[in-house]
Amino acid sequence: MARASSESRLSGIGMLTSRFKFDAIGTSWEIDTPTPLRGDIREHILDIVERFDSVYSRFRKDSIVMRISEAKGVGSFTFPSEAVTMFDLYDRLHAATEGAVDPLVGRDLELLGYDREYSLAPRPREEGLLRPSWHRDVIRDGSQLTTLRPLMIDLGAVGKGYLVDVVADVLEKAGLVDFIVDGSGDMRHRGSSALDVGLEHPLDPEMVIGLANLNNRSLCASAPNRRRWGDTLHHVLDGRTGQPTSDVIATWAVAADTATADGLATALFFGSASRLMAAFDFSYVRMFADGRVEASGNFEGELFT
Structure with a gap:
């Protein structure tokens, strides 16, 4: 059985008997295919993820992200043309969550201790400063960003998923029709x-609470339990407050x-799922801190709770 965790578990892999494992962008990856990937395909994938990290980390x-922060x-900073896909998606998510999903939470993560040194030691916040906002403090023209104040961008809400799509595209162009790309709980299935x-x-x-x-x-999963420190600190932040969320504890x-x-x-993790359902074509499951589990009517799978 595959696990899409807060991460995830898999069954039904069938003839996908070969596995290519590697580490990239701070986490572990697995690619399951019917036969071993050729060496040139493996090298191409590793080169792609390295270049991605060198731009967005x-x-x-x-990285360009660090140049912006400094x-x-x-x-004005020009990203590769591929960034348009991620920036467009952030535009939609930012609007659908009324600013809760915001790539400018990078500074908040640093202040909470999730910084380049992984200090996990919170620091005092600057008092009296207006919170940064993706739609107020950044002017975007395609893949070019003009920043209006010092900012730390964090593309973690969509970046790993986008990279999974890029890797999957490499496999499809190589002629593979059956595969799973799993970036630690962000997975794409073809077959x-x-x-x-x-x-x-x-x-x-x-334990699992159900099957998708x-x-x-x-399928992508998110939960604070994998990156948590202190009593209440974790990496899922509300862009409107810069603080970790608490009501929802896992999503798929x-x-x-x-x-x-x-x-x-x-x-x-933020607000009404119906508003997201009106803006995007998807299905979901989410679990609340009080133990309740909610699923969309179009979710294909089974829940055990």
């Missing part, structure tokens, strides 16, 4: 046989592409 001194004021994905309980990794039936779609979103599923898995 807030943990690398040489700018003292107004500046003739559906995949059962266990929804890992956020409070007990030995995944068939030529993407299924969509046609992994970037969208990834973004929606974050958006489901």
Whole structure:
């Protein structure tokens, strides 16, 4: 059984007997295929993820994201053309959550201790400063961003999902029709046989709360339990307050592409799911801190709670 955790578990892999494992953008990846991937395909994938990290990481001194954070004021920065897909998605998520999903939470994550050194030691916040906003403090023209104040961008809500899509595109162009790309809970499935994905309980990794039936779609999961420090601190922040969320403790979103599923898995921590359902084509499950589990009417799978 596959696990789409808060992360995730899989069954139904069938003939996908070969596995390519590697580490990228701070987490572990697995690609399951019917036969071993050729060496040139593996090298191409590793090169793509390295280049992605070199542009978008807030943990690398040489990235564009870090150049933006070090700018003292107004500046213009040109990202690769691929960034348009991610920026467009952030525009939609930002609007659908009334600003809760915002790529400008990077500074908040640093102040909470989720910084380049992984200090996990919170620091005092600057008092009296207006919170940064994606729609107020950034002017975008395609892949070019003009920043109106010093900012730390964090594309974590959609970046890993987008990279899963890029890797999947490499496999499809190489002629593969059956595969799973799994970036630590952000997964894309292609093939003739559906995949059962266990929804890992956020409070007990030995349990699942249900199964998602995944068939030529993407599933992404999010939960604070994998990146938590202190009593209440974790990486899922509300962009309107800069503070960790508390009402929802795990989400799973299924969509046609992994970037969208990834973004929606974050958006489901905030507010009304019906507003997201009106803006995006997807299905979901989410679990609340009081133990309640909510699923959309179009969710294909089974819940055990």
